[in-house]
Amino acid sequence: MKLKERVLGIVEGLKREYPQAECSLNYEEPYQLLFATRLSAQCTDARVxxxxxxxxxxxxxxxxxxxxxxxxxxxxxxxxxxxRMKARDIRACANVLLEKHGGRVPDTMEELTALPGVGRKTANLILGDVYGKPAVVADTHCIRISNMLGLCDSKDPKKVEMRLRDIVPPDEQNMLCHRFVWHGRAVCNARSPKCDSCVINKFCKTYQKENHS
Ligand code: SF4
Structure with a gap:
């Protein structure tokens, strides 16, 4: 099966399975999502x-x-x-948003990653969820599942992001990443993935290798 066919199969399969997938962090204003994402490093979304x-x-x-x-x-x-670091970053970031951006969260990768405590993962979440731009949030689920599926071969977040930006249609990238999170929690979890009941197993390199070798 060609890569393009597999990618579309994965996109469509997860879309059917998790049509309602969305970011699990609560927020009303863009800056609230920005700070919630900063807090989510090494912490669960539920606690955040x-x-x-x-x-x-x-x-x-x-x-x-x-x-x-x-x-x-x-x-x-x-x-x-x-x-301590999270509190310092959040307060510093609030000051930069007010002083340099008129209180608005910027909408470019360059400006976002120049903010205190904001890395590419957070920037992508803002670009995708707030501004509806193509974005790949290379978090732990995204990295693990992309590797399991054989879409990439790296644990480096930036390499995974760039690879998915290359092979996934731009208007599907953001939602695919949300659906990877949902799929990672429900089916493709790190300890014991439920491969036999996985709706995208026929597009998964790991599953195909283990069952047809
Ligand atoms: S087949 Fe298994 S390893 Fe592949 S995506 Fe599905 S749950 Fe994960």
């Missing part, structure tokens, strides 16, 4: 959602976050781990 509920309840605007008492911010984000 609990913390951001308190965070955005306490500080209701970007201005309030920019001017907040750092020890109070640290206390609130403490459950997410690495709390």
């Amino acid at each position: 959602n609990i913390v951001t509920k308190e965070l955005y309840g306490r500080f209701k605007t970007l201005q309030e976050i920019a001017e907040c008492d750092i020890s109070e911010l640290e206390r609130i984000v403490h459950p997410c781990g690495v709390y």
Whole structure:
């Protein structure tokens, strides 16, 4: 089977299986997603959602976050781990957004990754979810499943991102990454993937190798 055919099979198969897939971080304003993503490093989305509920309840605007008492911010984000660095990045980022971007979250990779604490993963999430641009969020699920499927052969997030940008149609990239997360949680989990019931097993190199070698 040709690569293009496999990619489309994977895109369509996961689309049918998870039509409603979306980012599991809660937010109302773009900056809230930006900070929630910063908090999600080494933390579950479920815990981040609990913390951001308190965070955005306490500080209701970007201005309030920019001017907040750092020890109070640290206390609130403490459950997410690495709390000092996360609090420092969030407050610094709020200041840069206000000073350089008029309080708006920018919509280019270059500007986003220039913000304190913002890497390509976060930038891609904003580009895809907030601005509807082609974007590949190379998180742990995306990297693992792309490798299992044989779409790429690297654990390096940037290499995986670039590879998927090359082979996945641009308007499918963002949602495919969300669906990888859902698929990773429901079926293709790291410890025991449920390959026999996986809806994309016929496009999966790992499955094909194990069952037809
Ligand atoms: S067939 Fe197995 S390894 Fe391949 S994507 Fe499905 S669950 Fe993952």
